[in-house]
Amino acid sequence: MAKAKQRNMLIAQSGGPSSAINASITGAIARGMASTKIRNVLGAVNGMQGFLDRQIINISDQMKRSEDFDLLIHTPAHALGSSRYKIPKEGKEIYGKITEILKDYDIGYFFYNGGNDSMDTVNKLADFLKEAGEDIVAVGIPKTIDNDLELTDHCPGFGSAARYVATSVAELYLDTIVYPIPAVTIVEIMGRNAGWLTAAAALARDTGVPAPHLIYLPEVDFDEKAFVMEVRRLLEKESKILIAVSEGIHDADGNYLADTGAAEDMFGHKTLGGVATVLEEIIKKQVDVPKLKTRAIQFSTLQRAAAHCASTVDLEESYQCGYRAVEAAVNGKTDIMITIARISDVPYVVRYDEGKLELVANKEKKVPAAWITKAGTDVSEEMLTYLRPLVTGETTELLTGGLPRFFRFDLEKTVMPWEVK
Amino acid sequence: MAKAKQRNMLIAQSGGPSSAINASITGAIARGMASTKIRNVLGAVNGMQGFLDRQIINISDQMKRSEDFDLLIHTPAHALGSSRYKIPKEGKEIYGKITEILKDYDIGYFFYNGGNDSMDTVNKLADFLKEAGEDIVAVGIPKTIDNDLELTDHCPGFGSAARYVATSVAELYLDTIVYPIPAVTIVEIMGRNAGWLTAAAALARDTGVPAPHLIYLPEVDFDEKAFVMEVRRLLEKESKILIAVSEGIHDADGNYLADTGAAEDMFGHKTLGGVATVLEEIIKKQVDVPKLKTRAIQFSTLQRAAAHCASTVDLEESYQCGYRAVEAAVNGKTDIMITIARISDVPYVVRYDEGKLELVANKEKKVPAAWITKAGTDVSEEMLTYLRPLVTGETTELLTGGLPRFFRFDLEKTVMPWEVK
Numbered sequence: 138m139a140k141a142k143q144r145n146m147l148i149a150q151s152g153g154p155s156s157a158i159n160a161s162i163t164g165a166i167a168r169g170m171a172s173t174k175i176r177n178v179l180g181a182v183n184g185m186q187g188f189l190d191r192q193i194i195n196i197s198d199q200m201k202r203s204e205d206f207d208l209l210i211h212t213p214a215h216a217l218g219s220s221r222y223k224i225p226k227e228g229k230e231i232y233g234k235i236t237e238i239l240k241d242y243d244i245g246y247f248f249y250n251g252g253n254d255s256m257d258t259v260n261k262l263a264d265f266l267k268e269a270g271e272d273i274v275a276v277g278i279p280k281t282i283d284n285d286l287e288l289t290d291h292c293p294g295f296g297s298a299a300r301y302v303a304t305s306v307a308e309l310y311l312d313t314i315v316y317p318i319p320a321v322t323i324v325e326i327m328g329r330n331a332g333w334l335t336a337a338a339a340l341a342r343d344t345g346v347p348a349p350h351l352i353y354l355p356e357v358d359f360d361e362k363a364f365v366m367e368v369r370r371l372l373e374k375e376s377k378i379l380i381a382v383s384e385g386i387h388d389a390d391g392n393y394l395a396d397t398g399a400a401e402d403m404f405g406h407k408t409l410g411g412v413a414t415v416l417e418e419i420i421k422k423q424v425d426v427p428k429l430k431t432r433a434i435q436f437s438t439l440q441r442a443a444a445h446c447a448s449t450v451d452l453e454e455s456y457q458c459g460y461r462a463v464e465a466a467v468n469g470k471t472d473i474m475i476t477i478a479r480i481s482d483v484p485y486v487v488r489y490d491e492g493k494l495e496l497v498a499n500k501e502k503k504v505p506a507a508w509i510t511k512a513g514t515d516v517s518e519e520m521l522t523y524l525r526p527l528v529t530g531e532t533t534e535l536l537t538g539g540l541p542r543f544f545r546f547d548l549e550k551t552v553m554p555w556e557v558k
Numbered sequence: 559m560a561k562a563k564q565r566n567m568l569i570a571q572s573g574g575p576s577s578a579i580n581a582s583i584t585g586a587i588a589r590g591m592a593s594t595k596i597r598n599v600l601g602a603v604n605g606m607q608g609f610l611d612r613q614i615i616n617i618s619d620q621m622k623r624s625e626d627f628d629l630l631i632h633t634p635a636h637a638l639g640s641s642r643y644k645i646p647k648e649g650k651e652i653y654g655k656i657t658e659i660l661k662d663y664d665i666g667y668f669f670y671n672g673g674n675d676s677m678d679t680v681n682k683l684a685d686f687l688k689e690a691g692e693d694i695v696a697v698g699i700p701k702t703i704d705n706d707l708e709l710t711d712h713c714p715g716f717g718s719a720a721r722y723v724a725t726s727v728a729e730l731y732l733d734t735i736v737y738p739i740p741a742v743t744i745v746e747i748m749g750r751n752a753g754w755l756t757a758a759a760a761l762a763r764d765t766g767v768p769a770p771h772l773i774y775l776p777e778v779d780f781d782e783k784a785f786v787m788e789v790r791r792l793l794e795k796e797s798k799i800l801i802a803v804s805e806g807i808h809d810a811d812g813n814y815l816a817d818t819g820a821a822e823d824m825f826g827h828k829t830l831g832g833v834a835t836v837l838e839e840i841i842k843k844q845v846d847v848p849k850l851k852t853r854a855i856q857f858s859t860l861q862r863a864a865a866h867c868a869s870t871v872d873l874e875e876s877y878q879c880g881y882r883a884v885e886a887a888v889n890g891k892t893d894i895m896i897t898i899a900r901i902s903d904v905p906y907v908v909r910y911d912e913g914k915l916e917l918v919a920n921k922e923k924k925v926p927a928a929w930i931t932k933a934g935t936d937v938s939e940e941m942l943t944y945l946r947p948l949v950t951g952e953t954t955e956l957l958t959g960g961l962p963r964f965f966r967f968d969l970e971k972t973v974m975p976w977e978v979k
Contacts, residue, residue, distance in 0.1 A: 156729075220737065308577075311635040346964070439729070439730065528960040528961060530960050538950050539871075
């Protein structure tokens with residue numbers, strides 16, 4: 138059998154961190170290093186932004202020990218760095234530059250690991266390369282704690298964040314009930330337009346606690362009057378209330394409760410944060426219960442970086458998505474994203490599939506109305522059935538003296554094209 | 559051998575939560591239920607406050623399965639509820655009432671699980687009982703994430719909080735470095751007057767990350783000018799800085815940076831919180847670095863409730879302190895607190911001991927000056943050697959579907975004196 142023509146593969150990461158994002162590149166790197174069609178596994182630093190600056194490292198050279206792969210799986214947040222750079226729809230110059238770099242480095246397989254904005258980038262690039270007749274494929278590897286990508290049953294990274302949220306909400310609830318005074322705790326959870334992660338707070342009840350008592354998702358218009366009435370009603374029945382709220386809740390006119398008036402981010406999205414404090418103020422002003430203690434808690438970036446609370450199922454699926462992206466690419470597939478299809482809830486069985494990038498790019502899958510209760514303050518049993526398998530399994534990270542260890546690339550050690558030919 | 563006269567024992571909890579506090583009562587309960595000298599193990603709900611209201615449950619009746627003990631060890635925050643009630647130094651009426659209830663319930667052994675304020679309560683009670691000639695002993699079981707109790711090498715609850723802080727700081731750092739922009743992250747950690755828990759952030763470096771870059775403890779007067787200069791200097795060398803700061807830092811005049819002007823708590827301590835935001839504002843105003851991203855993060859109550867990140871060593875020692883408190887009490891000891899003496903750092907060996915409550919009550923052990931670097935912005939190698947063994951060991955909580963389960967007492971099911979005679 139003639140030796141297959143070897144090309145290089147390149148992988149890059151984009152968007153916001155997750156604690157499973159590096160499990161995906163580990164799967165891709167492991168498959169790439171084991172493929173007869175691939176010479177070197179390269180990585181671009183800081184996504185497309187670093188790629189355009191030719192910040193390219195040789196991963197094949199940097200991952201030598203099998204332990205490196207284990208450590209990388211459990212290392213949270215883009216090991217290759219991220220960027221919020223979005224390539225324009227048109228623009229001969231930029232696509233020309235990308236193609237030039239790809240050819241310079243003899244890259245036949247391009248992989249981009251990220252969320253909906255990142256999938257838009259791969260989609261545009263794959264389309265351009267096809268039209269230009271270049272023999273280079275581009276495949277997307279999904280990732281987002283927001284769980285808002287279309288076509289896939291759920292997103293790599295989501296299960297770990299969901300496990301962190303459910304576990305922490307349960308623990309926080311136990312913390313809030315120790316004093317014999319009425320208390321309202323408001324926990325703010327990430328998710329600008331999709332309430333999946335906030336919904337995962339409902340799993341806290343599987344631990345036996347009654348929290349959260351109220352769940353507010355961005356899919357439902359927030360009604361301040363109804364909120365105040367609901368809190369008052371609950372406090373008549375029990376003295377400790379925990380509320381899970383998405384950072385992205387808004388009124389019927391679309392005004393974000395947490396709107397800080399701050400500048401928009403690089404993608405033009407509003408920078409949010411602080412909705413828990415807004416709800417706390419509403420309660421302080423409008424709920425007149427003697428000695429009522431209110432506390433606003435933000436999970437902040439811990440919910441997306443807490444590798445110590447990752448879900449084994451999520452890490453395994455994230456790895457598989459990376460692995461299968463390379464598998465698909467070396468078999469000539471392009472302009473696709475690896476997807477997860479759920480075959481069964483119990484026992485939990487999934488199948489990996491491929492979806493067209495144009496059907497994912499820039500789209501957001503929201504929580505279906507049928508999975509939210511009529512009052513708009515809780516999620517349905519269908520949601521819980523959907524969520525449960527995703528948080529399964531203890532993490533298996535390698536600990537030294539009780540603390541985790543991480544794999545870190547030498548991102549300064551960039552290579553020149555001739556070094557990887 | 560004549561059967562020993564059986565009396566009841568009562569245990570209660572007080573002060574702030576920790577994720578190991580119930581490991582201590584599990585040790586006490588297990589020893590109590592196995593003692594020939596003890597008839598029933600009783601619990602008071604919400605500490606001395608509930609005790610005075612005769613909110614007393616029969617723990618021996620409520621813990622039937624061996625699994626209950628395993629679950630209770632891993633359940634964070636006072637399973638018996640807490641209170642901030644502090645008994646007065648003098649006051650015939652209140653001590654008379656306490657003695658009456660103790661005798662009504664035939665309690666020969668009284669245990670109080672808490673921090674320095676709680677040890678003051680046991681101390682006063684034990685003294686009163688001795689002077690009154692009552693045949694009732696009172697023993698303290700230490701607990702505080704602040705690690706500020708005198709006589710003991712360290713405090714049950716601290717190691718778990720320290721493990722959470724070190725792990726989360728390392729994970730957060732990885733989250734902060736993904737974008738190619740300069741960033742300062744400020745992490746606020748509990749500890750009003752003692753910086754032990756904030757110092758534990760230094761262990762994050764054991765995972766291989768350079769964070770935290772600066773550590774501010776309440777033992778060192780905070781100097782705003784020096785702080786700004788230090789941040790500027792660091793940002794010239796590297797683009798991502800993580801600062802660990804204690805909620806209790808203050809200027810040379812003793813003014814808390816985070817002083818919100820809020821009311822004092824039930825013990826007369828200032829309610830703090832928000833120092834990270836204060837430092838963030840200082841940086842925004844005085845550090846002029848283009849595109850600098852600042853972020854203030856509060857670990858909030860998660861640092862004291864995150865049982866999922868508990869230290870095995872801490873849980874084991876917390877259990878032992880409870881166990882040994884009962885052991886001491888049934889052997890006639892009173893007015894003491896169980897202490898931990900460190901025999902060796904490596905290998906880590908401890909011995910349990912007893913200390914006089916009057917030497918613990920209302921005192922605060924601070925971080926020694928020798929364990930803080932000269933500049934006042936870091937801790938010494940001695941501190942790291944001290945901290946390392948305390949965070950050791952993976953947690954072993956029982957998971958179902960990836961989520962923890964907890965043991966919860968039925969706190970409503972109080973008993974009358976004749977039911978436990």
